[in-house]
Amino acid sequence: MSTLSNQIIAGFDVEKIREDFPVLKQNIHGKPLVYLDSAATAQKPFAVIDAIRRFHEVDCANIHRGVHELSQRSTAAYEETRSKARRFLNARNKNELIFVRGTTEGINLVTSSWGRKNVQEDDEIVISAMEHHSNIVPWQMLCQEKGAKLRVIPMNDRGELLMEEYQKLLNPRTRMVAVTHVSNALGTINPIKQIIDMAHAAGALTLIDGAQATPHMKVDVQALDADFYAFSGHKVFGPTGIGILYGKTKLLNAMPPYQGGGDMIKVVTFEKTTYADIPYKFEAGTPNIAGGIGLGAALDYANQLGIDRIAAYEHALLAYGTEALTQIPGLRLIGTAREKASVLSFVMEGIHPHDIGTLLDRQGIAVRTGHHCAQPVMDFFNVPATTRASLAFYNTFGEIDALVAGLHKVKEVFA
Amino acid sequence: MVHDLYQEIILDHSKRPRNCHSMPDATRQADGYNPLCGDKLKLFVKVENDIVVDVSFVGSGCAISTASASLMTESLKGKTRQEALKLLEKFHELLTTDTAISQDLGKLVVFCGVRDYPARVKCATLAWHTLKSALSTEIAEPVTTE
Numbered sequence: 001m002s003t004l005s006n007q008i009i010a011g012f013d014v015e016k017i018r019e020d021f022p023v024l025k026q027n028i029h030g031k032p033l034v035y036l037d038s039a040a041t042a043q044k045p046f047a048v049i050d051a052i053r054r055f056h057e058v059d060c061a062n063i064h065r066g067v068h069e070l071s072q073r074s075t076a077a078y079e080e081t082r083s084k085a086r087r088f089l090n091a092r093n094k095n096e097l098i099f100v101r102g103t104t105e106g107i108n109l110v111t112s113s114w115g116r117k118n119v120q121e122d123d124e125i126v127i128s129a130m131e132h133h134s135n136i137v138p139w140q141m142l143c144q145e146k147g148a149k150l151r152v153i154p155m156n157d158r159g160e161l162l163m164e165e166y167q168k169l170l171n172p173r174t175r176m177v178a179v180t181h182v183s184n185a186l187g188t189i190n191p192i193k194q195i196i197d198m199a200h201a202a203g204a205l206t207l208i209d210g211a212q213a214t215p216h217m218k219v220d221v222q223a224l225d226a227d228f229y230a231f232s233g234h235k236v237f238g239p240t241g242i243g244i245l246y247g248k249t250k251l252l253n254a255m256p257p258y259q260g261g262g263d264m265i266k267v268v269t270f271e272k273t274t275y276a277d278i279p280y281k282f283e284a285g286t287p288n289i290a291g292g293i294g295l296g297a298a299l300d301y302a303n304q305l306g307i308d309r310i311a312a313y314e315h316a317l318l319a320y321g322t323e324a325l326t327q328i329p330g331l332r333l334i335g336t337a338r339e340k341a342s343v344l345s346f347v348m349e350g351i352h353p354h355d356i357g358t359l360l361d362r363q364g365i366a367v368r369t370g371h372h373c374a375q376p377v378m379d380f381f382n383v384p385a386t387t388r389a390s391l392a393f394y395n396t397f398g399e400i401d402a403l404v405a406g407l408h409k410v411k412e413v414f415a
Numbered sequence: 416m417v418h419d420l421y422q423e424i425i426l427d428h429s430k431r432p433r434n435c436h437s438m439p440d441a442t443r444q445a446d447g448y449n450p451l452c453g454d455k456l457k458l459f460v461k462v463e464n465d466i467v468v469d470v471s472f473v474g475s476g477c478a479i480s481t482a483s484a485s486l487m488t489e490s491l492k493g494k495t496r497q498e499a500l501k502l503l504e505k506f507h508e509l510l511t512t513d514t515a516i517s518q519d520l521g522k523l524v525v526f527c528g529v530r531d532y533p534a535r536v537k538c539a540t541l542a543w544h545t546l547k548s549a550l551s552t553e554i555a556e557p558v559t560t561e
Contacts, residue, residue, distance in 0.1 A: 350430075351478075352452075352476065352477035352478060353452070353477075354452045354477040354479070354535070354538060355421075355477050355478045355479070358420065358532060358534075358535060359421070369452070370451060370452055370453070371452075371453055375453075378453065384452065384453030384454065384455070384475060384476075385452050385453045413421055413426070414426065414430075414478070
């Protein structure tokens, strides 16, 4: 099964692709590493590693503030990533892309800047039952500060949002609908276009958490008409500590700065500061230059592979994994939405996820165990935690087989 | 494969935990919570004349935390409060240092494998942290391992 499938799916030569990822070529506890934790962080190709190394070896200087050659090279490389991110999300203008540390900071930027200015007492913010803590807590903090209400779109037992209930939540007091594109704990792909259209019809803005979507599918913020869209570099095969917040020009222009400092100003006197234009208004201080350059290389890498080919291959891998795990007696998949990407979250009867995680690790298999920063999701399914295997395009059908064999061994230990 | 961690006695106690029930006449109780894995534990202790005469627990957790709670309850009965706290210290040393294994630990030495799994130390110590809380105050606040 394994070899044949690898060759025929989407013309995808996975063994060749794996050569690009040095970390995958190692043994863990004497067994070949099977990395099934890409939803937590994705591995990095040589292209990214080399770009970061090259920056430090050859071009290293601060950006936006030197006339010398190195500073100009650094600035050009860093700003080129902004253009790459524009193409990656199909934004209108590169000034609509703000560098942040990651999705979490992107969301916090919106709640701090847009939220503080625009949300008032008794206003309502709508999130969903499957949000990551990073798309719950910042809104909760804003609501507490302003006396606003946080409303939650419920989901069904498959992990799909109830759109009729969502419609009922929308009203003239709804200011913002902040929903994840793909659930990190369940893998559900939400009908984000429909969610955005419904929000707009009610006069609300939208923020989409794209952390789990961007590694797996083509995103077009103009086609979606998203008002804000955030993603993390390290989940799209780039380094940690860098990410992108997209916002529509009109909204960003009307928002106050997020943090004060260097680089976000035009003129400073002790009496008054004139802020820079977007995106720099939101980028105080020396940024993560190496990270930004690494992210640019990551986006190039993903584009070269082709996001649509990645999606097709991963879809086949997920279908194979779903079928294989379903065959294991006592295993229950958590998150069985009809539209899913990349995530196999499950519980096993009588065996705690942490024991599963440790026993798989001893076989070289890396999975995530715990609540996946989505405790309300765990409460909904009435489990304390799950085991989550998450896939990327460098995973193979053989690795799914290894996971299944590993889980059978786990069952033997606890038999 | 990982019998160093999941020894037979640990598996046995995780599948059939001893003293796993509530205790209406407990003189002390405390709640323990491990936010990392969602393990929850309620510990009941009956202390008479400074002697731990009975201990029990209820809760849900991984094999390591359940077995640890179970074996802890067995090892505490008849000890003074002071002796119980001393045992806690030695147990913690067993998990987190390379020092020689203390003879006082008895059956608890089966947990020595945990020191090779730093991510699992919190699982093994949850019950003991909760014990400390139960013994320190008459009405204890919930403790966490964070």
